[in-house]
Amino acid sequence: MLRVGEYALRLVSDLSSALQISLAKLGRNRLLSLTFLACLPLAYQAWLTLHTPLPYPAIHDEYSMLLGADTLARGRLSNPPHPLHAHFESPQILVQPAYATKYPLAQPAFLAAGQLLVGHPFWGVVFSVCVAVAATAWASRAITGPGWAFVSGAAAAVVFGTLHYWVRSYWGGAVIFAGSMFSLGGTLRLVRHQDRRGAWALALGLALMFFSRPLEGGMLAAGLFVGLLWRFHTRADVSRFWRPICLPLALTAAAVALIQIPLNLAVTGNPWRMPYTEYVRQYQRISPVWILPPDPRPPVPIGGSLALHHHEWKGYAELRQAPLNAAFEKLVASFLVLEKNAVNPALLAVFLLVRGDPVALHLLVLSLFPLFGFALSVLPLDHYAAPLLAVLWLCQFRVMECMQKLRSKGFRIGSFASLVWLALLIAPHASKASLALLNGWTDANVFVRREVAHHFERLPGNHVVFVRRGAEFNLHREWVYNGAEPDSQKVVWLRDLGPLDNQKAFAYYQRQGRRFWRVEPEQNVGGGFPRIQPLNPADAASYSGGGTLSTPVPPIARAR
Numbered sequence: 001m002l003r004v005g006e007y008a009l010r011l012v013s014d015l016s017s018a019l020q021i022s023l024a025k026l027g028r029n030r031l032l033s034l035t036f037l038a039c040l041p042l043a044y045q046a047w048l049t050l051h052t053p054l055p056y057p058a059i060h061d062e063y064s065m066l067l068g069a070d071t072l073a074r075g076r077l078s079n080p081p082h083p084l085h086a087h088f089e090s091p092q093i094l095v096q097p098a099y100a101t102k103y104p105l106a107q108p109a110f111l112a113a114g115q116l117l118v119g120h121p122f123w124g125v126v127f128s129v130c131v132a133v134a135a136t137a138w139a140s141r142a143i144t145g146p147g148w149a150f151v152s153g154a155a156a157a158v159v160f161g162t163l164h165y166w167v168r169s170y171w172g173g174a175v176i177f178a179g180s181m182f183s184l185g186g187t188l189r190l191v192r193h194q195d196r197r198g199a200w201a202l203a204l205g206l207a208l209m210f211f212s213r214p215l216e217g218g219m220l221a222a223g224l225f226v227g228l229l230w231r232f233h234t235r236a237d238v239s240r241f242w243r244p245i246c247l248p249l250a251l252t253a254a255a256v257a258l259i260q261i262p263l264n265l266a267v268t269g270n271p272w273r274m275p276y277t278e279y280v281r282q283y284q285r286i287s288p289v290w291i292l293p294p295d296p297r298p299p300v301p302i303g304g305s306l307a308l309h310h311h312e313w314k315g316y317a318e319l320r321q322a323p324l325n326a327a328f329e330k331l332v333a334s335f336l337v338l339e340k341n342a343v344n345p346a347l348l349a350v351f352l353l354v355r356g357d358p359v360a361l362h363l364l365v366l367s368l369f370p371l372f373g374f375a376l377s378v379l380p381l382d383h384y385a386a387p388l389l390a391v392l393w394l395c396q397f398r399v400m401e402c403m404q405k406l407r408s409k410g411f412r413i414g415s416f417a418s419l420v421w422l423a424l425l426i427a428p429h430a431s432k433a434s435l436a437l438l439n440g441w442t443d444a445n446v447f448v449r450r451e452v453a454h455h456f457e458r459l460p461g462n463h464v465v466f467v468r469r470g471a472e473f474n475l476h477r478e479w480v481y482n483g484a485e486p487d488s489q490k491v492v493w494l495r496d497l498g499p500l501d502n503q504k505a506f507a508y509y510q511r512q513g514r515r516f517w518r519v520e521p522e523q524n525v526g527g528g529f530p531r532i533q534p535l536n537p538a539d540a541a542s543y544s545g546g547g548t549l550s551t552p553v554p555p556i557a558r559a560r
Helices: 002-026 030-048 060-073 106-117 122-140 146-160 174-193 198-210 214-232 238-268 275-283 306-321 323-340 345-354 358-366 368-376 386-403 413-439 449-458 499-510 537-542
Strands: 463-467 491-495 515-524 530-535
Touching: 030 122, 030 146, 030 413, 060 106, 106 122, 106 174, 122 146, 122 174, 122 386, 146 386, 146 413, 174 198, 174 214, 174 386, 198 214, 198 238, 214 358, 214 368, 214 386, 238 275, 323 345, 323 368, 323 386, 345 358, 345 386, 358 368, 358 386, 368 386, 386 413, 449 491, 449 515, 449 530, 463 499, 499 537
Parallel strands: 463 491, 463 515
Antiparallel strands: 515 530
C-alpha cells in the first residue's frame, strides 16, 4: 500500500512538472501569449452575450461614468448646465457650474471608446479588462518565468474577465488595476534588469492611476518611488540611472497637466479644482477620506434635491469616533477583498515566514503603501483595493514559482503544491463562469428601473418622467439619469421638486410635445413595480390621482 501511494505521489509530481514545462513553452513567445490572454475576456463576454443581456447600470456611480462617456463621445469635456438643472441633480453628478461627471477621465474614456467603436459602452469595459489581463502577464514576467507569467495572466482573465463586477458593470476597476500592473512591471524591470524601457511603462501606469483613482494609485506610486530611491541612492552612477527615467516621467506629467487643466476649467471653471473636489464642496460636508475633518464652511446652495445625498456619509463621523475600531475593520475588509479576488494573504504569510524570498518580501513591504490608501476610504470596494491587489497578486505568483523548488525524498512536492494552491484560488470563479455559459447569467445589480425604462421606450412619442422618492429611498438605486444631451432623448428623467418647480419643467417640455409621467419607486403596486401615474400639465399643480402601468412589463429574464 505504501508503495502504491509512493508511486502515485511521484506520478502526480512528475505530471505537475510536465504541465509547468508545457506552460513555459506556451508563454515563451511574449507577443503571442499576451495577445492570446488579452482576447480571453473578449471571447468569453462575446459568447455570454449570445444568451445574456448586456449589463444594465444600477448603481449611481455607473450612471455618472456613463454620462462622462457620452460627453467624451460627443467630443466635449463637459456639458453646459441645463435650464432646469435642479431637476437633473443626481448622486456623483455635477449640474453646476457644468453638467458633468465628478469622476476622472480614464473609465469614461474606455466607455466612450466602446460607444464610438462598437456601439455600446459595455465593450469599452471589456477592452479595459483585456488591457488589465495583458498587463498582469507582462508585469509577472519581470519576476517569474514565462510559464508562471502566462498562468498569472490566465488566472486574471478567469477572475476579472468573466463575471466580476469589473467587467459586468460600468463602475470600473480594471483601469486602475492595469495602471498598477504597468507601474509595478516597469519599476521591477528598472530594479531587477536595469531595463530603462521600464520607465515608459512606469509613466503610463502612473497616468492611468491618476486618471482613475488618484488617492489609492498615489499611495502605490509613493511606495514605488521610495523603493527606487532606497535601491539607487548609494550608486556611484546614480545620475546616469535617473536621467533616462526623468524624461518619460516629465513628458507624462506634462501630458497629464495638458489634459487635466482644461478638464478642470471646463467643469469647475477653476484650473486647479478637480470635478471630484467640486462635488465634495457642493454636496458632502464630510470627506470620503474618513481621517480628514469635516468641512467647516456652509454648504453651497443647491436646488434642494440632494440634501438626501448627505445621509450616505453618516458612517464617516462614526468612524472618527472610534479610530482603533475603524483601523481593525479596514484590515478585516482588506483581507476579505483579497480573498474574494483570488489572493490568499494567509498562505502568503505562512510561506514567507517558513521560506523567505527577497523579491516576494519586498513586494509584501511595498503592499503597505496601497494598504494604507485603501484603509483611508470608508467603503471596502474591490476597485478601491486594486493597487493593493496588484502588488499581492504579483507576490503570490512569485511565491508559487518559488514553491517549485521544494522537494521531499526526491519528490517534486512543490510543483504539486503550487498547482493545488492555484486551483483552490480560481476554482470558484471558473466554476461560476462555466455555469453561466451553460445556463445564462443575470447580473446581481439588475433592478426594476430597467423594466420601467423599457416600458417608456416602447410607448409612442417622447416622454418626461418625474421621479418622486419616498422616505425609505435607496440612494444607491438611483432613477434620475440622462445622457449628455437630455433634451434629444426619447425619455427625460427629472427629479420631482414639487408643484411650483415642476410647472417650469411642464412649460419647458410642452413645446416639444412630450407626455408627462410620475414614477414613485418606493410605492409598489404589485410584483415589485413602482407606481406610475400619467400627468396632465393643465392641473399638475394639484395633481394627486393617476393610474398604473397600462402595458405589461416583461420579466427581467427576457429584457435585453
